[in-house]
Amino acid sequence: MPKTLRTFFESELERIYSEEVLSPEKYEQVRQSRTFMNKYFSEKLELDDLAKAACMSRFHFVRIFQRMYGLTPRVYLRDLRISKAKDLIKTGLSVTQVCLEVGYESVPTFSSVFKKCTGCTPREYQRMHNSNPE
Amino acid sequence: MIKIYVTSIPVDDQDKALDFYTHVLGFIKKKDIPLGEHKWLTVVSPAEQSGVELLLEPMGFEPAKVYQQSLKEAGIPCTSFAVDDIDKEYERLSSLDVQFSMEPTIAGTVKIAVLDDTCGNYIQLMQEL
Numbered sequence: 001m002p003k004t005l006r007t008f009f010e011s012e013l014e015r016i017y018s019e020e021v022l023s024p025e026k027y028e029q030v031r032q033s034r035t036f037m038n039k040y041f042s043e044k045l046e047l048d049d050l051a052k053a054a055c056m057s058r059f060h061f062v063r064i065f066q067r068m069y070g071l072t073p074r075v076y077l078r079d080l081r082i083s084k085a086k087d088l089i090k091t092g093l094s095v096t097q098v099c100l101e102v103g104y105e106s107v108p109t110f111s112s113v114f115k116k117c118t119g120c121t122p123r124e125y126q127r128m129h130n131s132n133p134e
Numbered sequence: 135m136i137k138i139y140v141t142s143i144p145v146d147d148q149d150k151a152l153d154f155y156t157h158v159l160g161f162i163k164k165k166d167i168p169l170g171e172h173k174w175l176t177v178v179s180p181a182e183q184s185g186v187e188l189l190l191e192p193m194g195f196e197p198a199k200v201y202q203q204s205l206k207e208a209g210i211p212c213t214s215f216a217v218d219d220i221d222k223e224y225e226r227l228s229s230l231d232v233q234f235s236m237e238p239t240i241a242g243t244v245k246i247a248v249l250d251d252t253c254g255n256y257i258q259l260m261q262e263l
Contacts, residue, residue: 007209009248009256010236017241027243031263068243069262119137128184 022068029054030065037077041084042103045077082117085110090129095122140176142189143212144202145253148175151190154252158230159215161188190253202254209235211248211258220245220261 006014036053037045050073051061065073081102088098096107099122104110114122145151152175155161161177164187172194176187193199205212217223220238224247228234235256236248245261 007207007235009209009211013239013241020242027263031243034263 022064026064027068029056030061030068033061033065033073034076037073037080041077041080042101044103044105047073050077078113079117082114085114085122086118086125089122089126092130095126098122138186140187140189141213142191143251143255143257144193144198145190145251145255146193146199146202147253148173148190148192151175151251151253152177155188155190158227158232206254206256209248209256212255214246214258214260217259217261220247220259223247223259 033050033054036050040049047058047062051058054061054065056064062072065076069076071079081104085098085102088101089095093101095111099107099110102110104113111121111123114125118125120128152163155177156163160180162180162183163175164178164183165174165176167174172192175190177190178185178187193202202212224234224238227249233250234247235250236246238245238247238261240263243263245263247259248256249259251257
């Protein structure tokens, strides 16, 4: 059915995004850093690496990333790693294997971050998910 | 520590909603508890079965119907779900006769689409770019 009227929602979307102050180039640059994180999350990543992937200085990178995504690259990377860790735990990998696979060097640190993000330890998560096959 | 365990969307028919949210969108039924003439009915994402539950909330309160209808008429989604590949999801759902009010559209750092859930709501799908 051809739509003759734009809804309030569509009008608001157009208004909001036409007022956007960031250029399309900036979006593309920052997206490159996100692609980089999604690809290399299992490695030791420094802020310099991420900023370089976005072709920006560290200062501008953090500010613009936060402006675009609403959180810092550090939090974004942490959430990405924990999300990957949950998927890997469900495949049956040991907690130690998962820890290294998502870029953490120490199991205590990994367990602490995992618990903070999910509300349970990796072992509890493992127990919970491996005992409930659907 | 207080934590979020459930969030709700109003639906005009709980059984129809359960069918749509499970068989079409792919969620899993979690709780089904009789409560008077309705029920406490929740679904969860298959990827996060111990995560936040979505309550398919009956509207026994007239102002809730006015609110739902007003949002719908304005084209405003009542809530938003994340997807990994919105174009693929759009094709899959369209082939199941799901009606979209908005096709996949880039908006800043996300790509969104808006679908009709057959129970009185528009729902937004969002892929982060």
